[in-house]
Amino acid sequence: MYLQKSDYQIRIRRNLLDVLLENIAGVDPGNPTPGDILEAADKIxxxxxxxxxxxxxxxxxxxxxxxxxxxxYIISQALSIAIYELYQRTDDYDIPDKVIKNYNDTINILDEVSRGKEPLNLPPKPSGDNGENNDGEHVSSSGFGLRRLGSAKKRSHRI
Incomplete structure (x- = not known):
C-alpha cells in the first residue's frame, strides 16, 4: 500500500476517518474490514x-x-482520490464540498500531467527502444519535466 493510515491525518481527522470506515464496513461479518477498505481506496x-x-x-x-x-506531491494526489473514494459509500449530501473539489482538482492536474503540461519531480518513463530513434516516435529519457514528443522535424520556412 502506498498510502498509510497515518497519511490520512493530513486531510481528515482520525476520529472522522474511523467513523467513516465503520459506517462503510457495517456490522455484517461478510463486509470488508476497515483495513480492506483503506487498501481498496489506496489501490484505486x-x-x-x-x-x-x-x-x-x-x-x-x-x-x-x-x-x-x-x-x-504524489501522496497529496493519492489522498484526494482515496478520500473521495471512501465517501462514495455515503449519501451524496454527506460528501464535503472540499472533498469533491480536491478530487476534481487532482484529476484535472493528472490530466495535465498526462498531456505533458504539468511536470512532476519523477524520472521520465524509459522509452521502449532503449533510446533508439528508429521509428520517429522517440521519447527523450533524459532529465525531468516536460519533453517534446513527435515524429516530424520542426518545419522551416526557407526555400
Whole structure:
C-alpha cells in the first residue's frame, strides 16, 4: 500500500476517518474490514495516478516506495482520490464540498500531467527502444519535466 493510515491525518481527522470506515464496513461479518477498505481506496488512487502519470513518468518506482522516501506531491494526489473514494459509500449530501473539489482538482492536474503540461519531480518513463530513434516516435529519457514528443522535424520556412 502506498498510502498509510497515518497519511490520512493530513486531510481528515482520525476520529472522522474511523467513523467513516465503520459506517462503510457495517456490522455484517461478510463486509470488508476497515483495513480492506483503506487498501481498496489506496489501490484505486494508485491505479488512477499510474494510468495518468505513467504516460510520461516512471511512476511504478514511486508507488513501490514506503515511509519518508515517498514523494509528498504524489501522496497529496493519492489522498484526494482515496478520500473521495471512501465517501462514495455515503449519501451524496454527506460528501464535503472540499472533498469533491480536491478530487476534481487532482484529476484535472493528472490530466495535465498526462498531456505533458504539468511536470512532476519523477524520472521520465524509459522509452521502449532503449533510446533508439528508429521509428520517429522517440521519447527523450533524459532529465525531468516536460519533453517534446513527435515524429516530424520542426518545419522551416526557407526555400
Amino acid at each position: 488512487a494508485s491505479d488512477t495516478i499510474a494510468t495518468k502519470a505513467g504516460v510520461l513518468y516512471d511512476i511504478d518506482g514511486e508507488l513501490a516506495k514506503t515511509g519518508d522516501n515517498r514523494n509528498g
